[in-house]
Amino acid sequence: GQNIDQPTEMTATEGAIVQINCTYQTSGFNGLFWYQQHAGEAPTFLSYNVLDGLEEKGRFSSFLSRSKGYSYLLLKELQMKDSASYLCAVPNTGGFKTIFGAGTRLFVKA
């Protein structure tokens, strides 16, 4: 089966950098996704990693280490609007369904 762990909450200051970690266990690896979800809204796609290394996309970057079952999402130049939940997700064995972690609620303070 799948198991995904990420911190429950984090707080960071506007303009700073924050790293949100995710560890996962899966019997077959088909990539790892990060989604952003603002309160009361549906998630939106942020990034996808299938190979080891860092994928950079503007202020957001995502890292993957398959051997360690580990990923992180890096947010730079934090803005107040980045306050949201960040969900780590992996496809299940076979890659058909997507299983979500509990999410990390990020609070950005002035």
Next chain:
Amino acid sequence: GAVVSQHPSRVICKSGTSVKIECRSLDFQATTMFWYRQFPKQSLMLMATSNEGSKATYEQGVEKDKFLINHASLTLSTLTVTSAHPEDSSFYICSARRQEGTGELFFGEGSRLTVL
């Protein structure tokens, strides 16, 4: 990008009544759609996989007779919460993915159900 639309966004109903939620893929055909449920401050829990032209596949612990899913066309799936009770109050979200691409999910706006 792909767009998935969900309706209604909010619904309040009395206990014992049924509520239908629609999910449409607007610019691509979705042979499969996924229905998730999310309770406050919790993660998305997959309820069922909706398959066009065939029966939905339900996750363990989800009552198929209570949560009726119909996927009659390549662009529309519906979830009906039958005989709703207060414990069914939740945020219901549908999603779909393109056949091409990385496989990321495109989500509808979500439907917040409150059962009185």
